[in-house]
Amino acid sequence: MKMPARVVGEEKVKLKKSFIKPWMGIKYLFKKPVTIKIPFEKIEPAPKYRGFHTLDWKKCIGCNFCGQICPARAIEMTWIEGEKRPHPKVDYGRCTFCQFCVDVCPTGALGFSENFYLTTGGLEEDLELYDWVPIDPQKVRELNERFGDYRFPVERIKFNRETREVTYYLRDGTEFKFKILGYGLKPPAAAKPKPAAKPAAKTAPKPAEKKEAKTEKPAEKPTEKKEEPKAEEKKE
Amino acid sequence: MDMNEKKVEEKIENAQPVEEKPTLPDTKEGRLVKLILEKAPYAEGNVRRERRVEFKVPAERIHEFLELASEKFEMLMQISTVDWLKEGEFELVYQLWSVSEGVHAFVRTRVPRENAKLPTVMDIWPVAETYEREAHEFFGIIFEGNPRLGPFILEPREYEKHPLRKDFNTLSYVKTIYGEDFDRYDESKTNYVI
Numbered sequence: 241m242k243m244p245a246r247v248v249g250e251e252k253v254k255l256k257k258s259f260i261k262p263w264m265g266i267k268y269l270f271k272k273p274v275t276i277k278i279p280f281e282k283i284e285p286a287p288k289y290r291g292f293h294t295l296d297w298k299k300c301i302g303c304n305f306c307g308q309i310c311p312a313r314a315i316e317m318t319w320i321e322g323e324k325r326p327h328p329k330v331d332y333g334r335c336t337f338c339q340f341c342v343d344v345c346p347t348g349a350l351g352f353s354e355n356f357y358l359t360t361g362g363l364e365e366d367l368e369l370y371d372w373v374p375i376d377p378q379k380v381r382e383l384n385e386r387f388g389d390y391r392f393p394v395e396r397i398k399f400n401r402e403t404r405e406v407t408y409y410l411r412d413g414t415e416f417k418f419k420i421l422g423y424g425l426k427p428p429a430a431a432k433p434k435p436a437a438k439p440a441a442k443t444a445p446k447p448a449e450k451k452e453a454k455t456e457k458p459a460e461k462p463t464e465k466k467e468e469p470k471a472e473e474k475k476e
Numbered sequence: 477m478d479m480n481e482k483k484v485e486e487k488i489e490n491a492q493p494v495e496e497k498p499t500l501p502d503t504k505e506g507r508l509v510k511l512i513l514e515k516a517p518y519a520e521g522n523v524r525r526e527r528r529v530e531f532k533v534p535a536e537r538i539h540e541f542l543e544l545a546s547e548k549f550e551m552l553m554q555i556s557t558v559d560w561l562k563e564g565e566f567e568l569v570y571q572l573w574s575v576s577e578g579v580h581a582f583v584r585t586r587v588p589r590e591n592a593k594l595p596t597v598m599d600i601w602p603v604a605e606t607y608e609r610e611a612h613e614f615f616g617i618i619f620e621g622n623p624r625l626g627p628f629i630l631e632p633r634e635y636e637k638h639p640l641r642k643d644f645n646t647l648s649y650v651k652t653i654y655g656e657d658f659d660r661y662d663e664s665k666t667n668y669v670i
């Protein structure tokens with residue numbers, strides 16, 4: 241039977257054995273070695289290297305598209321005090337950095353940065369660092385410009401299990417605080433009475449605003465969104 | 477039925493809905509299918525597209541058919557199994573490759589889910605031994621005549637559980653092994669949204 245493929249003759253690919261030829265490798269002894277001396281030299285990741293996420297809290301509408309597409313099930317929607325919609329929380333213990341979630345995000349809220357260094361010790365409180373609600377891209381960019389070493393923008397994450405308060409100690413020394421009310425798609429039942437009670441304790445003008453927003457939940461989303469993140473910024 | 481009609485509209489090649497003598501295109505694939513069907517009238521065959529043909533064979537005659545097909549299709553590339561839970565059947569797809577013609581063939585056969593038994597094809601392609609062990613381990617299909625249908629890839633505690641069957645609940649099995657909650661962090665990611 242005629243073979244459809246073209247076949248190269250064996251005499252062309254078969255090499256003669258040689259005693260001398262392996263010694264030709266010695267020529268590299270005198271050439272500059274191809275290596276990067278990591279602590280002293282830097283490597284620049286590609287401009288769209290898939291690294292840690294960034295999340296624009298003003299844009300995220302809590303649709304959970306990112307949570308649905310995630311092949312590693314690394315995203316859990318998180319209800320944050322002061323936010324009307326849940327935001328994704330990314331677990332880097334599971335994340336494969338495929339960035340499907342970034343592509344699927346309908347509002348472009350979820351993005352990614354080139355940062356890729358993240359090392360911790362093995363203690364439980366160190367490991368909290370691998371589980372975060374990504375912060376604003378602007379902030380990450382700022383930190384990158386300042387340090388330029390592509391490390392995780394947060395140095396330490398403290399999670400208080402009683403009060404459920406999370407504190408991000410960013411690399412430039414600022415703190416970023418918020419409170420987690422619950423997880424999942426449904427608004428946390430336990431948290432419902434809280435928003436009414438909490439702001440009363442903290443700030444005076446807020447409660448009215450909150451209650452308004454609560455009653456008119458489905459009606460006016462855009463205005464709410466604009467209001468809420470501002471509060472976040474202030475905290476920051 | 478509906479599907480078939482659609483296909484007819486799109487492709488004249490496949491012609492005539494269902495059954496027995498679909499007119500085969502006058503190509504290398506078409507002739508190949510015709511040649512085999514002449515010798516094996518019990519099978520159904522058609523041409524999917526260029527270099528891709530398909531046969532449907534009743535399970536009791538699969539060995540006979542494959543032996544016949546092995547004249548033209550020298551290589552067995554894979555035995556893949558599909559679990560059709562609603563129909564209560566396993567579908568075995570023997571993927572054959574014809575080195576001389578450059579044609580890929582799918583030979584499909586169906587066996588009932590309970591007590592699925594098939595003759596081994598090791599005597600035709602020795603490599604079938606491995607593929608059959610895999611199908612045995614993951615789906616519990618018994619290939620009569622294969623001497624090595626024992627523990628293969630899975631750990632001992634997973635053996636005989638047939639994890640790729642559709643009625644095997646992976647998540648609940650994982651929970652019995654690693655505990656209810658295998659997340660380090662506060663929330664639990666053990667529920668699946670989709």
Ligand code: SF4
Pocket residue numbers: 295299300301302303304305306307326327328344345346347348349350
């Ligand atoms: S990050 Fe994007 S995809 Fe995920 S919940 Fe927010 S808006 Fe939806």
Ligand code: SF4
Pocket residue numbers: 306309310311312313314315330334335336337338339340341342
């Ligand atoms: S990058 Fe991929 S694995 Fe990581 S959270 Fe996004 S979708 Fe999930």
